[in-house]
Every structure is written in structure tokens, then in C-alpha cells.
Amino acid sequence: MTSSDRTALVTGGSRGIGAATALRLARDGADVALTYVQDKEAADAVVRRIEGYGRRAVALRCDAADAEAAGGVVHEAADALGRLDVLVNNAGIGLVGPVTGFTPADVDRVLAVNVRAVFLACRAAADRLADGGRVISLGTALSRYAGGPGATLYAMSKSALAGLTKPLARELGHRGITVNLVQPGPVDTDMNPAGGPFADGQRAATALGRFGTTAEVAALVAYLASPEAAYITGTEVVVDGGHAA
Known part of the structure; x- marks a missing residue:
């Protein structure tokens, strides 16, 4: 796998960190599939920009809260692109508020999107990733250091990704597949x-x-997706401006 013949799936790739990551991977020479939930216009705009780099691109609708769709979209992407080298688990939701205010439905949806969907995408990717592939998930610095009040549910859900990353790196390591977790601090996006x-x-x-900027996070993801990062796996990489340093 060279830097210019890879294929990638970026979940939640229509805006924010996901869009910046999809564009950076394409600029570095990858064909990219990206998922969106509602904003097809934004997803199509990212596709057009990727195609402007001379790369193939496809936007796939996927509600990560749907268990079947969360894993199925990995197979869709691999079929559309002909193979899969990089999975970026970026899609996520953040509900904030007093811990006493969350309903069971709130808890179920956040865990479905931020935890279950990532696991199911990784399970599917274990079948479809080429040897030497990459799995990169997006967490949050709030799962490493104390954040402000209201972040209990979001931080709890993102903390689960560390527990997934390390054993999955062991499980897939014999194929040269690396598995890493990026922990961003505050990043300027529509959501925050x-x-x-x-x-x-x-x-x-x-x-x-x-x-931070979305481009700064995307640059780290792109490095972890590159051949140069082949000896980095099973770890958390922080891009947080020295959050709580």
C-alpha cells in the first residue's frame, strides 16, 4: 500500500473534522467514501471537492444509530471503491446537560452512535480491510481529563473507544493493520x-x-493513515492544544 493508491471510508464525512479528514486523505492520494445522515447537499459538496483532486469519491447515507447500517456501510464502501485500506470512525453525537436530565432514550442513542456503531464498523472492517490497513477512531480529550459539568454521557461514550482500540490492535496486528485513537481537544466546528x-x-x-482547527486534526489522522505510521498502533494520540496541561 503506497500513499497514492489507498481507499478510505470516513464516517460522518460531510462536515467538521470528518469533511476535513476526507479532503486531506484525498489530497494525499486516496479515493474516499464518506457517510452522512441528513445533509446530502453538504456530502455531495465534499465529493465534488475530492473529485477536484482527481480522486474517486462516493457519499453513502448511513444513520449510525441503525445497527445494520453501521456495519453494512463498510461493505458498501469497500464494494464501491474496490477495496478498503483505511477506516476513520468519525461519526458521533454529543448530548450535554445535567446528568439528571438525560432520558433512557438519550443514553441509548448516544451509546448506539458513539460506541456500538464504531464496534460494528470495526467488525465489518476486520473482514474487508486490506493487509497493512488502518483503523482510526475519533474520541475526545474529555475522556482523559475532567471536563466541565454536563459532559458525563458524551465522555463516557467516548471513553469506550480506548477499550476497543487496544485489544483490536492486538487482534489485527498480525496482518499489519494498525488501530489508533485520536483524542481532540476543543476544535472549531459547527457543533462546538x-x-x-x-x-x-x-x-x-x-x-x-x-x-484547534479541523485541518489540524485531519493532518494527524492522515499521518496515522499513512505508511510512515506503520509502527504506531494500539495507542491514543492527543491533539488538544495542551488541554489541562
């Missing part, structure tokens, strides 16, 4: 804008005193 009502506290919690 740098000018939002909770931004000042997040900014103050970083050593650099600022939000």
Missing part, C-alpha cells in the same frame, strides 16, 4: 464553535489558549 457560549472555558483549559 470557537465563538460559542461555552468557548471561553474550553479555550482557557488549553495551554495554547485557542481552539
